[in-house]
Amino acid sequence: MSRHFTPRGAMLWLLLFFATPLLAAPKVDPQTFVEQAVAARVADIQAAQLALRQSQSADVKTFAQQVIDHHPRENADLQAFARSRTVEVPADEDLLAQAEAELRELAGDNFDALYADWQMRRYENSLALYTDAAEQGDEELQAFARAKLPVLKHHLQMARMLTRAHPLS
Incomplete structure (x- = not known):
């Protein structure tokens, strides 16, 4: 078996050499992440304020108040x-x-029931956004997103409990 480079082999090595950084490049853009995350937070706060006015259930109002209390800190971060x-x-x-x-x-x-379902879907989407950023963002974005994942998971769990208490009919 002879070991010599052919033009085809050399091209393959060059392709791998130059393509590797492209394959490893972050897939989540910080600008897109911030736009989506801020939009989600604003919508969550608006929905929570609406829930405080329209809900008849103590658990929904408690959840809504927690959203209102917690999200400004998250927005500041x-x-x-x-x-x-x-x-x-x-x-x-x-x-x-x-x-x-x-x-x-x-x-x-x-x-x-509509609010509980809406919040559950919103937190599922937010968790997916932050998980993608934690896995595929640049180093700073990964660190930021990872730090927020436990709170998002907790909020999603609370939203799921609301959907069980107030199922869509």
């Missing part, structure tokens, strides 16, 4: 992360308009 990365944060007016459009899903006679 997200804003600080964005500033440290010189990432632009979407304007509040745009986010509020987007949140209002999403909250139309909560219109109906069965508010508590």
Whole structure:
């Protein structure tokens, strides 16, 4: 068996050499992450404020109040992360308009069940966003996202408990 390089073999090695950094490049862009995370937080707070006004259930109101109490701290952390990365944060007016459009899903006679289901889906999406960032972001984004995963998992667990207490009919 002879060991010599052929042009084809050399091309393969060059391709592997130059493609490796591309394959290892982060797949989650910090700008996109911040935009999606901030939009989710604004919508969650708006929905929680609506729940405090419209819900008839103590557990839904308790969950909503926890969202309102907790999310401003999370928003501050997200804003600080964005500033440290010189990432632009979407304007509040745009986010509020987007949140209002999403909250139309909560219109109906069965508010508590709609809210619980909506929050569960939102936290599933947020957990997926943060998990992707923790696995596929750059080093700073991974660290930021990993630090937030336990709280998101806890909130998702609470939202799932709400959906069991207030199932959609």
